[in-house]
Amino acid sequence: MSQETLPAGAGKVAEHNPEVWNAYAELGRACAEAGPLDDRTRRLVKLALAVGARAEGAVHSHVRRATEEGIEPAALRQVAMLAIPTLGLPTGVAALTWIEDLTER
Numbered sequence: 001m002s003q004e005t006l007p008a009g010a011g012k013v014a015e016h017n018p019e020v021w022n023a024y025a026e027l028g029r030a031c032a033e034a035g036p037l038d039d040r041t042r043r044l045v046k047l048a049l050a051v052g053a054r055a056e057g058a059v060h061s062h063v064r065r066a067t068e069e070g071i072e073p074a075a076l077r078q079v080a081m082l083a084i085p086t087l088g089l090p091t092g093v094a095a096l097t098w099i100e101d102l103t104e105r
Helices: 008-016 018-032 039-052 056-068 073-087 089-103
Strands: none
Touching (some): 008 018, 039 073, 039 089, 056 089, 073 089
């Protein structure tokens, strides 16, 4: 993700502290390459982690990237449905609404 396409908060970090942003980006790359998961699976796992953290901005970010990567909205909605038995109905429903913020256009 280029600095021009970063959300406002992350863009400010990248602009004012490029060494921190570059280290963070490198950590992300290293973690992604640390195992056998393919790109699609990694994206869905990251979405699930954002759901579990109840991080609306991160959910939106991963949904945006997932759709750009060709992951179908039904798969993204299934992540929210899978959250229900583990994280509870309110968390799963919140995640579903955050996912649909970007997939129901």
